[in-house]
Amino acid sequence: MKRLMIGNEAIARGAFEAGATVAAAYPGTPSTEIVSNFAGFEGVYAEWAPNEKVALEVGVGSSIGGARTLVAMKHVGVNVAADPLYTFAYTGVNGGLVLISADDPGMHSSQNEQDNRGYGRFAKIPVIEPADSQEAKDFTRMAFDISERFDTPVMLRITTRLAHSQTLVEEGEVQKPELKEYKKNPAKYVMLPGFARGRHVEVEKRMLKLKEFAEETDLNRIEWGEKNLGIITSGVVYQYVKEVLPDASILKLGLSNPLPEKLIESFASEVDRLLVVEELEPVIEEQIRALGIKVEGKELLSIVGEYSPEMLAACLAGETAGQSFSLESQIPARPPLMCPGCPHRGVFHTVKKMKLVVTGDIGCYTLGALPPLQGMDSCICMGASIGTALGMEKARGEEFAKKVVAVIGDSTFVHSGITPLIDIVYNQGKSTVIILDNDTTAMTGHQDHPATGLTIRKEPTRKLDIEALVRAIGIKNVRVVDPLNLKELETALAEELARNEASVIIAKRPCVLLEREAAQKRYYVDNELCTGCKLCIKIGCTGIYYLDEDKKAVINPNTCVSCGLCPQVCKFDAIKVVEG
Amino acid sequence: MDKGIKNILIVGVGGQGTLLTSRIIAQVAVQMSYDVKVSEVHGMAQRGGSVVSQVRYGEKVYSPIIKKGDADVILAFEKLEAARMLDYLKPGGMVIINNDRVDPLPVMSGKEKYPEDIAERIKGLVENTVIVDASKIAESCGNIKAANVVLLGVLSKAISLPEAEVEKAIQEMVPPRALDVNLAAFREGRKLFTV
Missing domain, CATH: 3.40.50.920 (Rossmann fold)
Structure with missing residues (x-):
């Protein structure tokens, strides 16, 4: 019977039907559900890699080792994985390898809308584009055959609208996985110049064969x-x-x-x-x-x-969109917001209050750039915050560096924040870095990562100790603070910024959307004390709003999670608590 | 052009359960042997922003997204979101609105006013407007979060989806511990729509 599947689930199914036994990915909208679905099949290996480059390298090893292998990432993730990709295009595969590139036209959840079909031409690998979930499954399956037949990694390029649309899929038979024989073959897999020259010739021959194939394929x-x-x-x-x-x-x-x-x-x-x-x-x-x-x-x-x-x-067709109904008035915008109780709010409130220059990064906390917090000066790509902070310091001097802070999440830090932190130590930067450690990859839907201590299947594993890692890199000043304790956070920031040395502040508190116990206390606004100054409103929390008629702040009991942040910003002690 | 295709736009605020509702409607259409496509929103917009999911079913459906002016029904979990997406409605289409208000940031901060009379204004413009106190009804059924299923009840009656088919889909897709409340909320919803 046919079943509804989003494109991403269909791709996982297609890989499973093709007998793929290894999959690796780093989460990124709109690609995340591909490998998280694949991990649900029995008898296969799936992992969250620390970043896309590692994911593809694990895939390369798995392919050379003889297994059919699925690697998935969002479009900008392919930039991170581009280095192994271009050379893997030379070596070719043993077990078939399919790389999913999930592009995001319209930038629903991305920092650019690059078209990764360009990678296909540049790396000289086949690019396959399905148009619905059935094709996503069927084409993924075919892509493994193409990969092995032409000895090349294959890119299956999808877009957000395919990844996250459900359409009907007829499931097929599952092919029995077959581990291909592994034979040492340095001329194929060791890309020394002498060997690589030979492989480039093979790549060009392969492209000619693929051109012939393109004329006859049912694709x-x-x-x-x-x-x-x-x-x-x-x-x-x-x-x-x-x-x-x-x-x-x-x-x-x-x-x-x-x-x-x-x-x-x-x-x-x-x-x-x-x-x-x-x-x-x-x-x-x-x-x-x-x-x-x-x-x-x-x-x-x-x-x-x-x-x-x-x-x-x-x-x-020259049709103008049928606007049958339209209200004349302006409808207030509804931008995405940090959740009530989000630990990032404390950090952005503080950096804004201290008027710091903030080099930002990719995650939920990028929302800190929007009003009313507006606490971010730059955001380029995964891991960029730390190198950017160092660059600002080198351009404008150490005094300026005392006003600059890099802000990066835990998953993003592991992804690509470690090497720039080494750069700060190596090149004697004085920068201050805040690692927002919420114990998950929140934006993409709470995936685990090396510092959560759990695998993709929620099995316990050795937990990366971020604090110990930062010290081992050579950062002498490392502090762990609670981001919802504003006094502690501001003091730590002021002291570390003033220091003539690099510092890392780990702002540690789990994402509020992770399972938690129900709050044991409730907050309310004391109308006698509230002056209507709106300081509490400026933290941008849906748990508290301003009632114009009364000129008072009001806590919304349906959304407030009693995180205790707003009482700390109130200058009139008007936000009171009741226990129980 | 779209003869025989039903286009349903489900709008709300991130976290309100629009995704589950669209999946239940789609499942019902699958049970009834229609071709079905659903477009969903994941990622950043889910963090309290405006969300839209789209369900299309009929003999043969191509695009997973609905054109402006082509929606048969707008099912709105929040009043303002109904207004925001109103230009997707086709002439003669229907709007089902949860009479619920979730203030967006510019209103919370006192910079802009929430248009209090927005549901009534939509009703003035669109003849087929149904305003439902879904959250209150859900609360009386045992859980305010079942408001989405109250709305589903109204919708299913309005577009003649068979009650038994919808209940079957709810049973499949709602966690067992929440099932009784959801079924009760669904049945209350169905009662609310009368021709």
Whole structure:
């Protein structure tokens, strides 16, 4: 029977059906559920790696070792893993390896919207693009065969809308896993220049074979309709094309690198007008143009953001979006917020109060950049906060460094914050770093990591001791504080910033969304004492709001989790507590 | 164009349970042998921001997302979110609103006003508007968190989903310890919609 699955679950299923036995990933929206689902199958190994580079390297070893291997990451994760990827493209595989790149057009939960199909062309590996969950499962399974047949890692490129849409999937038979024989073969797997030169020749031969394969594979198909308009498309955008232009002829590319040039030429020759509909970069369009074929694309459709049926309807069918109902008034915006009781709130309240320059990082705490806390000056990529702080210090001097603090989460610190901290020690920086240790990878849905002491399957393992690690790196000034104890935190920050040496403050408190005991106390606002100054409102917590009619703050008992932060910011002692 | 396809937009605030509700509706459609697609929101927006999930079912569904002006029903867990997404509703479409208010940040901080009369204004604009005190009803059934299932009850009656099929889906997807409350809340919801 068919079953609804999000694209990510379908990919995990496809890998399992293909007999994959090893999977590695670092969590990142929209890719996270791929390997967390795979970990639910019996008889397979799955892991959260500290970062995407390590995940792919584990995958490389597993592949050379003979197992079919799944590696998954979000688009920017592939940047981290790019180093092994480019050279693994030279060595090729033993057991098939499929790398999932989950791109995020529209940046639902990302810092950029790079188009990772570009990696396929650059690394010279096949790129496969499914358009729904059934294809996600089936194409993943086929990708393992392609990987082994052509001796190459294969990229399966998906987007948020595929990753997180549920569509019906018919499950298939599970292939019995087969561990391929391992033979020492340095000419293939040791990429010394002498060996790598030979492998580059093999890569070019492989690309020619893949081009022939592209002409015949079922991954690419033509759906003939009226011949006045022919559309070439791939991925979930195919669904929007079918929706908006049901009568057009369509060449749907399941294998978008390398392109089936002859198939495209013959399709183009049959239609009056040729149009490429692809989200983000004109990857397909430019290659078709290079073939000397007249084609339209980005002059009609945006290079920016996520596509939608209504956007295609407007650009291609001349339909304006049917705005049947519209209220005239402005609707107040509802941006995402830190949760009530979130330990990060104490940190951002404090750095804002102290008017510090904050180099930030990737996680829930990036929300600290938004009003009303607005406590962040930069955020670039995973792990960037620490190197950025050092760079600011080197540019503007040590006095300026006394106002600069790097803020990074525990999972992000393990991902890529350790090496820049070594840089601070090595190059005698005076920077202050706050590690926000909430004992989880919160933003992506609470995955474990090396410092939680639990594996992907919640089995106990040796717990990374962040404090001991930081000391071992050579940081002499290390303090552990409770981020919801504002006095303690501010004192620690003031002292460490004033110091002429590097410091690390570990702000330690578990994420409020992790299982916790019900609060034993309740807070309320004493109306006699509340002056309506709104200081408590400026911490940006949904547990407390300002009632305009009374000119008083009010605690919302449905959302307040009694974390005790707002009483600490009240100057009039107006927020009272009742025990029990 | 979309003949025979039902488009349901489920809107609310991160953490209100829109995801489970959309999954139950989709499961019912699967049980009834329809083609079904659901689009969900994960990640950053879930942290207390506006969330939208979309369910489409019919003989053959392509896009997992609904065009503006094409939703048959907007099921809103919060009043302001109904207003925010109103331009997705098709002419003759229906809005089901939980008469509940969750203040967004600009209102909490006193910078902007919550439009108190928003549900009534929607009703003035959209003939088929149903306003439900889902949270209160859920509370009387034993748990305020079952408000989503009260709304599901209203919706299922309004779009003629068979009661037994929805109950079967609820039984499959709701944890056993919460089942009785959820079924009671669902049945109360069904009572609220009368033609």
